[in-house]
Amino acid sequence: MVNNIEHRGGDDKVIFIPDHIIDSYKVVKHTHPGHLVYETGHQLYTISSHEDYQSGYKGLFDALKDEPIPVHGFVAFSLYATYQGTKMKYEYDGEIMGDTGFYVASAFPPNRWNDQQWTVEQVYNPSAPFALKYPAGYYSNELRFDGPEVSINKDIYDLMQQEYNNGNVWMAFDTRKGELNVNDFAFSVNKWGAEHKSVNLGEEYSVKEVVELKSIPMAVKGIIYGAPSVEWYESVSPVLLTNKFTSEMSEKVLEYHKNDLRKIGAGNSLDDALAINTKSGKPEFKLYDTKQFGEDLVVVTFPYKRSTREGSDLVFRNGMELLVRPKVGEIQKQTFVIGKDAGNITIKNAYNAMQQRSFLLNKDTNEWAYLNFKETDKQGNHPLETVKGFDIRKVAGPLPINDLKDPEKAEDLYASLERGNRQHVQAGEKSFFIEALPKHDTLRVYTASLQKSSIEELKKAAGITQSTDQANRQGVANNASSQKQERQKGPSIS
Structure with missing residues (x-):
């Protein structure tokens, strides 16, 4: 994809956070009338427009839910972000032009006949720092005649202005790198005339460029910075250049939030975004992330707020917002x-809670948390409730699960259940899935095909019947009683 905005920077690049200047998120449907991707003739339809990142993704997910899987032809969906003060424009291949916005996510239909799930992939993260492709001078209002690609002189500028005033609005020039002079340019009233005159420019092996002179200053920038002609005359919104990241903040605060993101499962991919946002001095900002859990896509937003206390450089993370597109079922938020x-809630904890599972919130107090789906507030959120005293080792430990016979595997199993995972286990030769259910001091049990089952069925699979289970428990009780009686007798005297 050709785009003015790329994940790269440098001392002479303009770097900014797109999320600070995004006007809207648009869901766009992309089709080809001839049913072939490489054909010309792209049809684009704006399906919906949204104010924020999560709503944009929700709009994309809703569009996919309502769109049947195409049997023939090419259909794709895109989530685009548009900049303030600009109108969204497209390249010839249907991609958004980099001066007006950027590509957030794409969605493609399945590539196998038996699949029924659209594939969604994130392209660019709006909260991460972006760098404009060309040097800062390209976007500056100050006119200059030299740059990294080529230099021109004032005579060329005067010639371009004179020819433009005379109606010769098409220009051909030699694109050789280095310094150009007036003999490297030709002008005409139309494109054909400029192309015809370009034959006499330079050597046979030189490359000729023919452009329309809609803006002399932008044409100068296009020459000296080597910009493709189609982008010469697109105005760059001044808002892109107003982001200054000069304020200082405590490195301890920054390190704290870096560690916090690692602790909750975001890793280090947001470090640069976190550093620039915290140093920007903005009172509020957001960071974004996407996670794939199995075949479920999770879109995460981390809202941050700066302390309002005078002289404070503290920044606080105000929880997290999750949007989940499950393989099966309704979209969740x-x-x-x-x-x-x-x-301390991790992204995985939060996702598991949204799948009606419980997770260990506080290890010291054995406090578990889960969402109460029977209640909903005005924002559509379910309250997070807790229960104390549930010990997963006491509940799951006595069960005839194969992995519990190995101490190391047993600890891995307990840790997975504490994170709120649905864990695959085997009892004898039979497979099951189990989840912690602290509210009722037990486990949820499913068959290998995720049908509801029970602890008794799991025991039967291991060859333990109700009578043998009772006998085992009675044997344990009798043994404990005998030991108690022996202790009560006191030491024997011989």
């Missing part, structure tokens, strides 16, 4: 607000 211990 939930906000997790930081309260007591809630700052």
Whole structure:
């Protein structure tokens, strides 16, 4: 994809956070009338427009839900972000022009006949720092005649202005690198005339460029910075250049939030975005992330707020917001607000809670958390409730699960259940899935095909019947009783 905005920077590049200047997120449907991707003739339809990142993704997911899987032809969906003060424009191949916005995510139909799920992939993260492709001088209002690609002199500028005033608005020039002079340019009233005159420019092996002179200053920038002609005359919104990241902040605060993101499962991919946002001095900002859990796509938003206390450089993360597109079922959305211990909730914890599972919130107190789906607030969120005293080792430990026979595998199993995972286990030769259910001091059990099952069925699979189970428990009780009686007798005297 050719785009003015890329994940690269440098001392002479303009770097900014796109999320600061995004006007809207647009869901666009892309089709080809001739049913072939490489054909010309792209049809683009704006399906919906949204104010924020999560709503944009929700609009994309809704569009996919309502769109049948195409049997023939090419259909794709895109989520684009548009900049403030610009109108979204497209390249010849249907991609958004980099001066007006950028590509956030794409969605393609399945490539196998038996699949029924659109594939969604993130392209660019709006919260991450972007660098404009060309040097800062290209976007500056100050006119200059030299740059990294080529230099021209004032005589060329005067010639371009004179020919433009005379109606010769098409220009041909020699694109050789280095310094150009007036003999490297030719002008005409139309494109054909400029192309005809370009034959006499330079050597036979030189490359000729023919452009329309819609803007002399932008044409100068196009020459000296080697910009493709189609982008010469697109105005760059001044808002892109107003982001200054000069304020200082405590490195300890920055390191704290870096560690916090790692602790909750975001890794280090947002470090640059975090550093620039915190140093920008903005009172509020957001960071974004996407995760894939199995075949479920999770879109995460981390809202941050700066302390309003004078002289403070503290920044606080206000929980997290999750949007989940499951393989099966309805799209889900939930906000997790930081309260007591809630700052320790990981992305995986939050996702598992949204799948009606429980996770260990506080290891010291054996406090578990889960969402109460029977209640919903005005924002559509379910309250997070807790229960104390549930010990997964006491509940799952006595069960005839194969992995529990190995101490190391047993600890891995307990840790997975504490994170809220649905864990695959085997009892004898039979497979099951189990989840922690602390509210009722037990486990949820499913068959290998995820049909509801029970602990009794799991025991039967291991060859333990109700009578043998009772006998085992009675044997344990009798043994404990005998040991108690022996202790009560006291030491024997011989």
